[in-house]
Amino acid sequence: MATTATQRKVLAVLAGGLVLGIGTAVTLAAWNDSEFANGTFTAGAFNLEGSIDGTAYAEHDTAGTAADVTFSSDFDNLSPADVVYAPFWVRLDAATTTGAVVTTSLESGTGANAANISYAIYAIGAAAACDSSATGGTLLLSGTSLSASTAGATFTLAAPVDPDPGVAQKVCIIATAGAGLTEGGTATGVWEFAATSN
Amino acid sequence: MHTRRQSRDAKRLRSRRIRALLAGGLVLGVGAAATLAAWNDSEFGSGTFTAGTFNIVGATDAATFSQHPTSPGATLSFSLPTTAGAMTPGDKVYALFSVKTVNPSMAGTVQLKAAAGNGSGLGAQLTYSVRTVSTAAGCSAANWGSASVVTGLPAAQALTVGATTSQVLNANGGNQINYCFEVTMNPAAPTTAQGTSQLAVWEFAATSTP
Numbered sequence: 001m002a003t004t005a006t007q008r009k010v011l012a013v014l015a016g017g018l019v020l021g022i023g024t025a026v027t028l029a030a031w032n033d034s035e036f037a038n039g040t041f042t043a044g045a046f047n048l049e050g051s052i053d054g055t056a057y058a059e060h061d062t063a064g065t066a067a068d069v070t071f072s073s074d075f076d077n078l079s080p081a082d083v084v085y086a087p088f089w090v091r092l093d094a095a096t097t098t099g100a101v102v103t104t105s106l107e108s109g110t111g112a113n114a115a116n117i118s119y120a121i122y123a124i125g126a127a128a129a130c131d132s133s134a135t136g137g138t139l140l141l142s143g144t145s146l147s148a149s150t151a152g153a154t155f156t157l158a159a160p161v162d163p164d165p166g167v168a169q170k171v172c173i174i175a176t177a178g179a180g181l182t183e184g185g186t187a188t189g190v191w192e193f194a195a196t197s198n
Numbered sequence: 199m200h201t202r203r204q205s206r207d208a209k210r211l212r213s214r215r216i217r218a219l220l221a222g223g224l225v226l227g228v229g230a231a232a233t234l235a236a237w238n239d240s241e242f243g244s245g246t247f248t249a250g251t252f253n254i255v256g257a258t259d260a261a262t263f264s265q266h267p268t269s270p271g272a273t274l275s276f277s278l279p280t281t282a283g284a285m286t287p288g289d290k291v292y293a294l295f296s297v298k299t300v301n302p303s304m305a306g307t308v309q310l311k312a313a314a315g316n317g318s319g320l321g322a323q324l325t326y327s328v329r330t331v332s333t334a335a336g337c338s339a340a341n342w343g344s345a346s347v348v349t350g351l352p353a354a355q356a357l358t359v360g361a362t363t364s365q366v367l368n369a370n371g372g373n374q375i376n377y378c379f380e381v382t383m384n385p386a387a388p389t390t391a392q393g394t395s396q397l398a399v400w401e402f403a404a405t406s407t408p
Contacts, residue, residue, distance in 0.1 A: 035256035036271025042395035044284030097284035
């Protein structure tokens, strides 16, 4: 009789286990439904270009391909205390999708007279002349020689409005011959206008 | 002493009794047959078993819901702070996607999954975070700080990483979950990333709750 009771209990437990098993299977057999969503992300373009006449722009993106700016008369025949002026324009090209902050720096100063040329670079209005009045602009960079530099302000360029290129910023480079200018000696200064997207 | 006659009469009597009993039994049998031929009437009960439905819908504006059951699904309205369609390093863009069950539908849970291909192209320069907001207007740079952080959705994940937990969806559109996506372009993205793009797809995988 004890054996029969035990068997019944075992059977009851097995039956209970079976019920639990079915319950678990039902839970796993849930329905599924999905929603999908997407986003397309595109990186913008960013390119600064320069001009020595305010009209024709081109790439000068290494020191070796720097644009030769056009100084006012006698830049090739300087005497002590002479001051010469050269304009330069930078703008963001039409493909650029963002604005920029531009930092001006001295890349290099070479030649026998590099120590005898001081300079200052100003940001000036589009219609302003690049002459002695340029000192009324915003000082971007200055140096007591072509191997020295003192940082000034940065300037910003707004993002271009498609399909046009961005509005150009005119800068004026002022170079002054020092008292120790060596006769017949040359000097070459290279400046960098580095734009950072913002 | 029984005479032969008496003996014969006794046999006849017994025989008669037996026949009477048999006749009586026959009558009883007829009576039983008559009882079987009574009228019949039945009542029937029935039950119709119908499977429930489970269906979720999504919206990019928190209001206009529709079905997007296949990839790539609904196009999210990422709002670019600068020129439309282009990101620059460090840019953050925001977009909303809302899900709820339809009416009628069973309740369920929903889990965010990311497509494996999201990390190619510009995707390698992007990370994303997802929070929940109560209104569509809450999904913006200004309101990101007050959006609700969701367990299982860690911040600043690669576009290929999904959520590790799910959220509850009530039956019959009883609640609406507004997911706010924040996608950030790597501030140190190289110049070579310029002009590249990537389609990122997310799946909101819902499972019915029995």
